[in-house]
Amino acid sequence: MSTYSNFNKSLEERFIKYAKIDTQSDPNSPTCPSTLKQKNLGRELVLELLEIGISDAEMDDNGYVYGTIPSNTDKQIPVIFFCSHMDTSPDSSGENVKPIIHDKYQGQDLILPDDPKIVIRIADHKDLKHQIGNDIITASGTTLLGADNKAGLAEIMEAASFFMKNPEVKHGTIKVLFTPDEEIGRGVDKVDLKKLGADFGYTIDGETLGSIEDETFSADGAVLKIYGVSTHPGFAKGKMESAIKILAEILNTLPKDTLTPEATHQKEGFIHPVSMHGQVEEAEAQFIIRDFTDEKLAEHGRFLEETVKQVLAEYPKSSYTLEIKAQYRNMKQVLDKHPKIVQYGIEAIERAGVAPKQQSIRGGTDGSRLSYMGLPCPNIFAGEHAFHSKQEWVSVQDMEKSVQTIINIACIWEEKG
Template identity: 90%
Template sequence: MSNYDNFNKSLAQRFIKYAKIDTQSDPASPTCPSTLKQKNLGHELVKELLEIGISDAEMDENGYVYGTIPSNTDKVLPVIFFCSHMDTSPDCSGENVKPIIHDNYQGQDLVLPDDNKIVIRMSDHKDLKHQIGNDIITASGTTLLGADNKAGLAEIMEAAAFLMKNPEVKHGTIKVLFTPDEEIGRGVDKVDLKKLGADFGYTIDGETLGSIEDETFSADGATLTIYGVSTHPGFAKGKMESAIKILAEILDSLPKDTLTPEATHQKEGFIHPVSISGQVEEAEAQFIIRDFTDEKLAQHGAFLEETIRKVLAKYPKSSYKLEIKAQYRNMKQILDQHPKIVQYGIEAIERAGVVAKQQSIRGGTDGSRLSYMGLPCPNIFAGEHAFHSKQEWVSVQDMEKAVQTIINIACIWEEKE
């Protein structure tokens, strides 16, 4: 049994150091990583891995960081990996992040000093009710914090340091994987599975204390192109069919009370237009389509096409092209074939003195795609809240429980296999 104790405050210090490094990813960039600055954090992570004794730590040309905690048991065990991502979301600035520790939180409004209009209130953040007496870290009001997913990075690093310093804590071979570009859906595009050399793993990228997520959305992306008829607007009567207006009509014809993010929750899926562009002759919309089963995903795609056809029936000279491409699939389909991975994760959380909450993600993780690449990979809480926003926060005590959970997972696999 392990006894991790953050007595020297190294966990918060690690996290704050990482948070100050700007690692925002860029969906418009074709490179990997999408922003070179992500490698600044990668270099720091490699340096720290080497310092704690992980001698094979390295970052490859694409910005992926790898390292191995060697086995210290005579048992032949599966190889586990722990994974977090280095980039922060393009949705909110990650430049010049100034983390602030609010010691011994007592339920008060947290007014952020660099913009006092940004206030973190318990009434808006329900999980703050469970944080009385804890130490809360926020940004200063003009940026996100980056707890998504630098909390996970710090937790994995702390767990790795503990295991390297405490050889009496028995475990098999453990791999560390830090990825770029997760926030723009490319987190495992160029992962080297041979170099990773693992059988399965756990992403440390979840929200609420105690959560383990073994189910994600299944996801498709759709591109709709409308081909209208352009003529001089002064002589357009009976001739022009504006692709812009046709596209607007299609969007307006989609449901407003169902099948849209604003009106769905829990296990309900949606069709969501995320961008539009175009002229009279040709206009385009990008959609994301989400649900928890492949069957419902296919139904949503068919419904979108049916809606398009109904509108286009009014415009006989115009046409359309709809391309639907798979993005990722619900990892539960894979994890259900390997139940011990989730069972041991739940036990590890409970050994940390926390009630485990098995739940679904209305989104995806690196683990969604890794699961379909042959590496089953549920998601464990990192303690991050209100991510992608200036109100982002994390609790130091929740992070400590995540570190303990990572260590416990390593121990349980050694004990039980």
């Protein structure tokens, strides 16, 4: 079997090309994609897919990119897909990204030239200790890099190119899916499952080398509105009940040592206020609620409401509404019913010469929702680190191992078909 080799540095060249295209998504935009500039990258990806021979490559009106690598085996193999997202996080600028390659990293702190205050310290980024001798790509200090998830895009594109150039490597039908707006939770809102035409897949959007993630948070969103009593402040004694102050008291009453992101890790969930605004008469806060089981998620929702009622007991003229909506659910509940999908992913990582790390995500992926749309979908490492920040970095050698893992996954499904 032919083995993938990045001999001409096409992998990092692809990645750097993608990183330079601003694709930041916008949570306040109602459109799909939320920013038209995401389509600039989508068009580039379609052109590249066509160039390597994927003749049905296209981008739809909503910014989703589709393509098919045809089967070259006589076996009846399930149709698998590989997915990465094109947008970058709203948390840090993605405009005028200047990627820098730090050749043969030797363990030093990386000072980024456009803002020397931004330093990627090996003491703070423990995975850098495993990168001695590797080539590290960073941004220049004023933007994020966009390895989340343009590393995944480049890796899938490299694997697609490999398959098209090496027809002797047997595989079933492979679908490619590139999505917009994953960073704002809308990554599969308008995906065309009929056009995708797959049985299951793998998102390429993980962090540490060798990681395969088959479990995510379950997630709810909550909107709390407080309705107070407004009067002229000069004549307010015994009358005014300020919605702003009531909301502040509720937030202050919530636990500080538990049930909050800054005090939890591993399998611990939380209630997290993400925005608030208001006036004396009415105030609103939005929350995200997270845990790994639906039961605990429901408990957190009840606890939030009990806290609201406890505080409002002191304000008899005021009232509230609390609306809690499901966002996504732990994909493990689906993947456990299809064990081969994760098992073959683990074997593919091992064949790439890497120790697999089966992990949980304290977050979600496109795969979380795709799993509940009938397409079981674990998450494979892309090598991205410190995402959503100006300290973001990725290792070229880790990216190469991700490409090999993608190729191995398709080959294993054909071998065992």
